[in-house]
Amino acid sequence: METSDIYILCIEDEQEVLDAVVRDLEKLEEQFPVETATSAEEARSVIEKLLENGKKIGLILCDHILPGDNGVELLIELHKNEQLHASKKVLLTGQAGLEDTVKALNEAKLHHYIAKPWNKEDLMSVSVELLTDYVIEQEDDVLPFMGTLDAAKLSEFIRSGRNVSDS
Amino acid sequence: MKSGFLGLTKTQLAGLVLGVFGLFLPFLLPLASLSIAGHIGLGIFFMAAIFWMFEPIPIYATSMLVIFLQVVLLSSQGPVYMDAELPLSEPVALEEGQWQIPSSALKNDNTVLLAVEPGETESISVYVVDRNGQHVIVESTELDADTAIITDTGHRLVNYQPNSYTEYLGTLAHPIIILFLGGFMLASASVKYNLDKNLTRYLLGPFGSKPRYIVLGLMLVTAMLSAFMSNTATAAMMVTVILPIIAQLEPGDRFKFGLALAIPIAANVGGITTPIGTPPNAIVIAALSEYGIDISFTDWIIVAAPLVVVMLVFAWWLLLALFPPSISRFNLKLEGKLNLSPKAVGLYAIFAATVLLWVTENQHGIPSSMVAFLPVAALVTGRILDKSDIRKLPWDVLWLMAGGISLGIGMDKTGLAVWMISGFDWGAMGYITLILTFSIVAIAMSNFLSNTVTATLLMPLVISMQASGIMGDDFNLLIIGVVVAVACSLAMALPISTPPNAIAMSTGIIRTKDMAKVGVIVGVVGVLIILAYAVFYWPMVTN
Missing domain, CATH: 2.40.420 (conserved putative lor/sdh protein from methanococcus maripaludis s2 fold)
Structure with missing residues (x-):
């Protein structure tokens, strides 16, 4: 499996929780390198560094309660960045109220809400589905992702997108 | 791998340099018996062959470049021959x-x-x-x-009469390209209205739930669809069919290798069945028609279909022998409903009429390329396909084929093709050796190169063997052409051999060594089957 230039970013202030998320996404890490941040401030600098190096961010998993700006504020801010427009955004939290969640949905185009404590399989399947959508929308060649992501959905895209042919 | 320069890998960069060098190479070693135009043609051939092999630019871009260079350097209106007059x-x-x-x-x-x-x-x-x-x-x-x-024996017009640039440009509207356009539009509409999936559902039904018959059914349906659609689109669709079946197997079950390999094999082999099945067929048919041999749609099926059936049955047996089924029955759930909207029904009618007219070409005599314009015109008239669908057609493949046909015309016209084979004593080779040579070379080349490119590079040589008469009466141009077309489609040992192989490999279900093992066996047995048909069957149906 070749490492792609699509990154997964996890933002979470509690180190043990952050470790758990990374561990649950282990199977994806081979192809989608995982970066972590423990505050909004750190997340911004990680993102800046990745984008500077020509990397892409396919998936952002963000906790709501963070030191400094909270998760929803951060996601709304990130969504305004054109290079992160296509990135799939997930709120992974137990404490975001209805108002905050609606705000994230409307203003950051939140793709998914995972309630804590999460189930390992759910986190994995949500991540796989969102990354599958991301590569379908963003990548010219989806073949390298079939082994890790949703192969049926990607095959269907190849068929219906009519973007490959005999040569 | 990336070297940084122009974003090319080292191999691609080497190809770029070699290709440009190849364009000028013939002029560095003046070849006495070859005309000046032959030198130009040879330069273009070297460049194209190297670019197609190393892919510093996409293969369709090489095709367009070939046409451009021919128009500029070889046509009677280009700067080289514009005012030329033989002294x-x-x-x-x-x-x-x-x-x-x-x-x-x-x-x-x-x-x-x-x-x-x-x-x-x-x-x-x-x-x-x-x-x-x-x-x-x-x-x-x-x-x-x-x-x-x-009075000037080294003049550029000696042994060369340039043709109009329109002949090179016109290859994009060559009858065989229009035939493919018709096929592409039918395929595109079939995907849009899910005809391919629904057909699969109906056709797979009778094969029941026993694993060995499901594999046979999958292979036959894949081959049947890929005879009319692109092998690649068919393989992508069939992958969505086999994934749920594979999910019913234990993780370590080797039967899944057989299931996953059945799709690319059947898609590659199925493409041989009809003229529109896969682009190498087009290159062969176009080359033969330049030489006055017109093969009808019906003729091609009569020649190719029996070989396809034998190859499929062999591959089925091979896959079951290597990867025997471990469970006794599968739950084959294929969901979907036939689309009965007016546009979809219109598509079914156009599809049926076109295919019927194609396969009965010998009975009514209307050329298949003319018939192909029926779906082209009808699908857009009925708004079954709209502007965005037209834009999504694989135009790159049409250009790839057009460039290949154009290269062949140039090689023939400049005397290059005849010159290239004149250095070798082909006459000493018997008919059987010749067939073995062409089929083995074609399979070996197209395992690494695009199938279309392989056919493009080999066909001018086949044609000139006939034109130069060095093979005598033993030589049957039509049969050798078919040998090349079939052999190009039987190369499937590597993930890069064909796009269906790449798709199957990408699912992560099979390992490269399984694909290589099965691919090599299919290739070797394929050569023997080609030989058998070339000796016993094709002489019977082509005379």
Whole structure:
């Protein structure tokens, strides 16, 4: 499996929780390198560094309660960045109220809400589905992702997108 | 891998440099028996072959570049041949049998070139009596007062009559390209209205739930669809069918290898069945038609389909022998409902009418390329396909084929094709050796190169073997052409061999070594089956 230039970013202030998320996404890490941040401030600098190096961010998993700006504020801010427009955004939290969640949905185009404590399989399947959508929308060649992501959905895209042919 | 320069890998960069060098190479080693145009043609051939192999630019881009270079360098309207005129002079009669000719007309080996027809010369030997500066006095019985002597024997028009640039550009509207356009539009509409999936559902039904028959059913349906659609689109669709089946197997079950390999094998082999099945068929048919051999849609099926059936049955047996089924029945759930909207029904009617007219070409005599314009016109008239669908057609493949056809025309026209094979004593090879050679070379090449490119590079050689007559009466151009087409589609040992292989490999279900093992066996047995058909069956149906 070749490492792609699509990154997964996890933002979470509690180190043990952050470790758990990374561990649950282990199977994806081979192809989608995982970066972590423990505050909004750190997340911004990680993102800046990745984008500077020509990397892409396919998936952002963000906790709501963070030191400094909270998760929803951060996601709304990130969504305004054109290079992160296509990135799939997930709120992974137990404490975001209805108002905050609606705000994230409307203003950051939140793709998914995972309630804590999460189930390992759910986190994995949500991540796989969102990354599958991301590569379908963003990548010219989806073949390298079939082994890790949703192969049926990607095959269907190849068929219906009519973007490959005999040569 | 990326070298940083232009974002190319080292191999691609080497290909770029080599290809550009190849374009000029023929002029660094003047090849006496080859015309100037032949040198240009050879340069274009070298460049195209190297670019197609190393892919510093996409293969369709190489095709477009070929057409561009031919238009500029070889056509009668291009800068090279625009104002060209062959310098001629008539010999001056002196006394009995002696003639005075310009000294520039006499070649080193005491021969003189006479212009016979445009693009054709005759070489005669003369006896040199005397030289006096600008003139020579020669003796020959073949000279005449109004013989046209070429006074510049190295002129670019010697042995070459340039054709119009429209002939090279026109390859994009070559009948075989239009045939493919018709096929592409039908396939595109089928995908849009899910006809391919629904057909699969209906056709797979009768094969029941026993694993071995499900594999057979999958292979037959895949082959049938890929005979009319692109092998690649068919393989992508069938992958969505087999994934739920594979999910019913235990993780370590080897039967899944067989299931996943059945799809690319059947898709690759199925493409052989009809002229529109896969692009190499088009290259072969176009090359043969340039030489006056027109193969109808029906003829092609009669020639190719029996081989396809044998290959499929063999591959089915092979896969079951290597990866025997471990469970006794599968739950084959295929969901979906036939689309009965007016547009979808319109598509079914157009599809059925077109295929019917194609396969009965021998009965009614309407050329298949003409029939192909029925779906082209009807699908857009009925708004079954709209502007965005037209834009999504695989135009790159049409250009790839057009460039291939154009390269062949240029090689034939410049005398390059005949010159290329003249260095080898083909006559010493028997019919069987010749077939083995072409099929093995084609399979070996197309395992690494695009199937279309392989056919493009081999067909001019096949044609010139006929044109030059060196093979004698044993040579059957049609059969050797079919051998090349079939062999190009039987190369499937590597993930890069064909796009269906790449798709199957990408699912992560199979390992490269399984694909290589099965692919090599299919290739070797394929050569033997080709040989058997070429000896026993094809002579019977092509005469």
